[in-house]
Amino acid sequence: MTRPDLSEPAPAPDPTGTPVLEVDDLHVEFRTRGGVVNAVNGVSYSLAEGETLAILGESGSGKSVSAQAIMGILDSPPARITGGGIFFQGRDLLTMPEDEQRKVRGPGISMIFQDALSSLNPVYSVGFQIGEMFRAHRGTSRKEAKQHAIELMDRVRIPGARARVNDYPHQFSGGMRQRVMIAMAIALDPRVLIADEPTTALDVTVQAQVMDLLKDLQRDTGMGLILITHDLGVVNEVADNVAVMYAGRIVERGTVDDVFNNPAHPYTDGLMSSVPQVEHKGGRLLPIIGQPPNLAAIPPGCPFHPRCARRRLEADALPGRVCDTDVPPLRLVVPGREAACHYSEEVLGA
């Protein structure tokens, strides 16, 4: 074996350590014929080794776009990163030469996607596609790369790895395909793994297995995990911290327990009320009324105000905290919790 560290557990994660990844005031826009779509508007977060950060939001909230910006795989045009920085181990990926940036993808940061079937190339065997990581980044020979691929397939618990290494993606089940994606992503021991809705396309039982696998791998390697999802259950089970996104901004951030038990933003509050819960069986679900905003025309002030039951307009608002004119900054509302609402204290107290 050339890589004995493959199966050995890494040192225990240190959640208080310096961040391995920092996103600072990231702005991404799409220039389309219909105008400029502001997909990400000043998102900042950081991720420590061994930490699992869930990024929660509806479709179009900018969660996937910000992840793709980190990976440097946005389609540009039409996408353009118009501001901010993305620091991996202290180095800004956005100012790095393209070739340097490329070398971070895989060994530094890697990513898995929602639909493993379309995300794997149909005309190459899974072994080839996993082995490609070693060949491209380490110059490993084809034969050796395949050996590594078999080990990785074992590691992500694909039964009969040796026999299946030459099979094609379409010959695997959905869960196994996602494992292939995971094997590919962790091949070079990345320090950060971004999982973009990794279980959305899978059956519920398989979802749990895949999430367990991700958690186990994270424990073994100490990598940071960014979990992009709209599934509150998954967040609750696996994440340490959560950032809730709305209209391309982070509207609330804190530990999962805090945020889930006592939301500080009306949007988060609405999300929690819209989830069926066993103890409330028979009760009514409370959907958030209205539609997510059009990112080409985000409402002035707080982007959530048109849908917010607690909004305060001119008449009853405090000065400088009028919901439809003043943009609420993301601010510390209680220790360890940030929210972007003028009236978070009231939401918390409710």
Add this chain to the structure above:
Amino acid sequence: MGRYVARRLLLTIPVLIGASFLIFALVYALPGDPIRALGGDRPLSPAVQAELREEFNLNDPFVIQYVKYLGDLVQGDFGTDFRGREVLDTIEQRLPVTVRLTVVAIAIEAVIGIIAGVLAGIRRNGFLDNLVLVSSTIIVSIPILVLAFVAQFVFGLQFGWFPIAGIGDGWYSYLLPGMVLAAGSLAYVARLTRTSVAENLRGDYVRTARAKGLPKRTVIVRHTLRNSLIPVVTFIGADIGTLMGGAIVTESVFNLPGLGRAVYDAIRAQEGAVVVGIVTLFVFFFIFFNLVVDVLYAVLDPRIRYD
């Protein structure tokens, strides 16, 4: 796969019989009397005419004529033309010309079409993309007959870059006819490649390839082109058969002594045996290359299996 190929080959037999029957019927239905026309201004004597009619079964009812022809064919006898030349000899002599013309045309079509299509697809809406779009639309809109005469006049006669007709200059004489023959397909290949590349570039697995940190070259060549060229290769394969049959106009305009030219002459002289023999051969090539394409398709795309 072996069983599949065997079954497909077996299926060609009824197709060939059906095709030959249709062609035979069409030649039979042509107006005029081929034997009387043989002598031109000095008609053959009635006795000779009667003898020829007897020899070529022209007095028999249509169906009997066909059955007799088929009976000979099964024994490997392709028959003769009215002058007593073996049809098989004609084929042997003329096939190489048509094959060379087709090879040149396919090479032009594949090389230029794919390169233009790939470059256009990678830089969508760029200058080259628009150039390919405009020029391919123009080419597709011009009938091959017009294109052939214009090319012959402009490049052969006015500029003198290419021989005007005949095969006196070896492979070089096939270049201009080859371009004319390939033109329509070339435009189609460029468009097909362009669309396929552009579509694949947006594909999820290309995004994955980029996320893997693969060099740009690898992302394009290995993860985009390989997939994009599957429909293109299958089209080009199937086009071999089409071009061989389509060579009739090109060979006639450029006076190339190939099978297409032979068919043209034979139709005018109502030489049933010659027309049926050669056109059935075209049909066979067409079926054969389509089979090759289907097999190739399974090789290129592991999702396709014929079991």
